[in-house]
Amino acid sequence: MKRIGIVGPESSVTRILKVANHNSYNVEFIGFAYREDEREIETILQQNRSEVQGWLFSGPVTYALAEKYLEAHDTVAYVQSMGVGVYLCCLKIAYEHNIIMKRISIDYVENSVDDLNIEHLLQDVGIPTEEMFVKLYDRNYIPEDIVHFHLDLWQGGKVDAVITALSSVLNALQKKGVPVYHFTLAEQEIFQALLIITEKVNSAYFKSSQMCTIIIKIHNYEQIVDKMNSSYDVKLLELKLKEVLLGFCKVLDGCVIEEGMGVYKIISSRGVVQKEINRLRDTLENLEVKLRFEEAITAGIGFGNTLHIAEVNAYRALRNTTESKSSSIIIVRDDGKIIEDAGQEDETTYYFSSHNVELLGQLKKAKIGIKTYLKIKNAFQRLGGGALSITLLAAQLSVTERHVSRIINALDSVGLIEYVGEENVVGRGRPGKLYRLVIQNKDI
Numbered sequence: 317m318k319r320i321g322i323v324g325p326e327s328s329v330t331r332i333l334k335v336a337n338h339n340s341y342n343v344e345f346i347g348f349a350y351r352e353d354e355r356e357i358e359t360i361l362q363q364n365r366s367e368v369q370g371w372l373f374s375g376p377v378t379y380a381l382a383e384k385y386l387e388a389h390d391t392v393a394y395v396q397s398m399g400v401g402v403y404l405c406c407l408k409i410a411y412e413h414n415i416i417m418k419r420i421s422i423d424y425v426e427n428s429v430d431d432l433n434i435e436h437l438l439q440d441v442g443i444p445t446e447e448m449f450v451k452l453y454d455r456n457y458i459p460e461d462i463v464h465f466h467l468d469l470w471q472g473g474k475v476d477a478v479i480t481a482l483s484s485v486l487n488a489l490q491k492k493g494v495p496v497y498h499f500t501l502a503e504q505e506i507f508q509a510l511l512i513i514t515e516k517v518n519s520a521y522f523k524s525s526q527m528c529t530i531i532i533k534i535h536n537y538e539q540i541v542d543k544m545n546s547s548y549d550v551k552l553l554e555l556k557l558k559e560v561l562l563g564f565c566k567v568l569d570g571c572v573i574e575e576g577m578g579v580y581k582i583i584s585s586r587g588v589v590q591k592e593i594n595r596l597r598d599t600l601e602n603l604e605v606k607l608r609f610e611e612a613i614t615a616g617i618g619f620g621n622t623l624h625i626a627e628v629n630a631y632r633a634l635r636n637t638t639e640s641k642s643s644s645i646i647i648v649r650d651d652g653k654i655i656e657d658a659g660q661e662d663e664t665t666y667y668f669s670s671h672n673v674e675l676l677g678q679l680k681k682a683k684i685g686i687k688t689y690l691k692i693k694n695a696f697q698r699l700g701g702g703a704l705s706i707t708l709l710a711a712q713l714s715v716t717e718r719h720v721s722r723i724i725n726a727l728d729s730v731g732l733i734e735y736v737g738e739e740n741v742v743g744r745g746r747p748g749k750l751y752r753l754v755i756q757n758k759d760i
Contacts, residue, residue: 318517319344319367323360323382324374325483326351328501332374332395335506341514345372353459353484357382365390370517372509375499377481380425381455389591391520393513395505404500405479413477413495419447421469422479423462426452449475459484470494524587526650527623529630530596532561533637534603536611537578556607564599567592581627586619593645593658600644617647617658625650664698666690675732682726689732692723696753703736705748724751 322332326349336345348364350356361371361382370391373379379394386392409420451465462485469475470489478496480486489496534540534557544550558572561580565572570584589596600613614637618629629648636646636654647655656664666687679689695712696704706724710717727733732754738747 317342317344318369318521319346320370320372320513320517321346321348321360321364321368322372322374323348323350323357324378325349325486325498327498328374328378328395331501332372332506332510335503336510339507339510341510343514343517345510350483352487354378354381354482358385361385369521370513372513374501375481377425377499384455389587391513391516393509393516395501395509404502405497408497408500409477409479409495419475420477420479421449421451421466421475423451423453423465423485424481425457426454447474457482459488463488466496467492467494523619524585524590526586526619526621527626528584528586528589529618529620529623529626530582530584530589531575531616531618531627531630531634532580532582532600532613533615533634534578534609534611534613540578540609540611553607557603560599560603560606564592564595567595581630583623589617597645612644614644615646617645619647619650621650664691664694666694678730678732682730682732684723684726688723689727692727693753703750703752705739705750707748 320343322329322336322345324332329347329349333345333347346368348360350360357378362385365387370393371382371386373382373392373394375395379392406420449465449469451462453462459482462480462482466475466478466480466485466489470478476495478489478494479499480489480496481499483498486496486498540553541550544553554574557580558574561572561582565582565584568582568584568588570582570588573581573583575581596615600615603609603613614634616630616632616634616637618626618631618633620626620629629650633646633648633654636648636656637644645658647658649655654666675689676686679686691713692709695709696702699708699712706717706720709724710720713720724733728735728751733751734754735749736752737750739750
């Protein structure tokens with residue numbers, strides 16, 4: 317049975333488990349509560365990652381604090397706050413003190429994934445916020461600063477109660493005798509989150525069990541062989557190649573097949589390969605160093621529900637490595653999405669095709685292929701969606717400025733790119749023109 321770890325303060329984890337036990341999800345939920353400090357999240361994830369197939373965080377704050385410790389292959393969800401938790405806290409305060417307290421201080425993560433606006437939530441139900449104090453902080457917060465914020469207001473007689481998103485703050489203020497409350501999870505919010513993480517884990521399990529084919533190619537292999545003195549040297553080279561690749565296959569629990577002329581096929585599963593992309597990159601570099609190859613070694617990776625589909629996608633990916641000057645590893649997924657520089661900071665994703673008839677018509681008139689356009693679009697989005705120069709675009713795409721200039725002029729002629737100004741240049745030299753992509757948010 318698949319297992320999902322629930323991470324959060326003990327009270328929240330207990331509440332989530334209670335809701336989970338009242339419903340049937342065909343998965344096992346395991347609680348990983350931190351007792352004192354949110355900084356325990358890092359240890360929880362590192363020590364238990366191999367024991368679960370997914371993580372459910374008790375709220376957007378817990379998720380925001382955990383995000384930097386998550387790995388690319390982690391399957392995660394969090395209990396999304398729809399504002400009900402804030403209302404429940406206010407009701408609880410009113411019930412326990414037998415009055416509606418108008419003077420409250422609240423803390424919350426700034427620019428959290430939910431972008432919750434506390435003041436707007438309270439105004440929506442008619443609770444005045446003139447004497448409401450809100451403390452926003454980022455993920456690198458200092459707990460003591462937040463404790464002092466609330467404590468100074470309470471000791472100064474400016475607030476009657478505190479609502480916090482942090483267990484460390486809750487514990488510290490309780491010891492000082494401050495009436496403090498933790499954000500409350502609504503049952504409907506929990507129920508929805510449990511459905512989401514269960515679906516994600518089941519989907520991830522299906523994808524991880526898909527077939528994966530890796531095609532590794534040593535370019536200009538015939539020329540390498542022709543330079544060798546004897547067939548013995550050729551056989552020795554092939555044995556060394558297999559030695560390195562078999563070591564990698566052992567990690568993947570896969571098999572390697574020699575296709576001939578410097579081409580090798582590795583068969584494994586999608587889930588394993590996704591976790592070992594960086595090891596594949598190291599393997600290719602190891603081949604180049606160990607065998608002193610001056611020629612490029614590239615790999616195309618294909619995913620698919622069947623071995624045939626995975627292999628077709630792998631060869632499609634390999635063809636793209638020939639066109640790419642920057643990426644030695646390219647993935648083609650089962651849905652047609654292409655991933656260049658997988659696992660790297662400058663990872664690029666795009667599709668082979670488009671269903672946007674208007675866009676395709678404009679590209680046809682400009683004589684620009686959809687793949688080229690999507691790479692340009694991805695570069696703009698990766699750099700924030702603002703205006704870019706031809707020099708910067710060329711660097712992002714690893715092509716010449718002359719090549720990019722031709723593409724930009726063609727896209728400009730059909731209204732897909734627009735000139736918006738020039739760069740600020742310090743000293744001598746001509747300022748570069750700045751361009752902006754016109755259709756950035758259209759479905760393709």
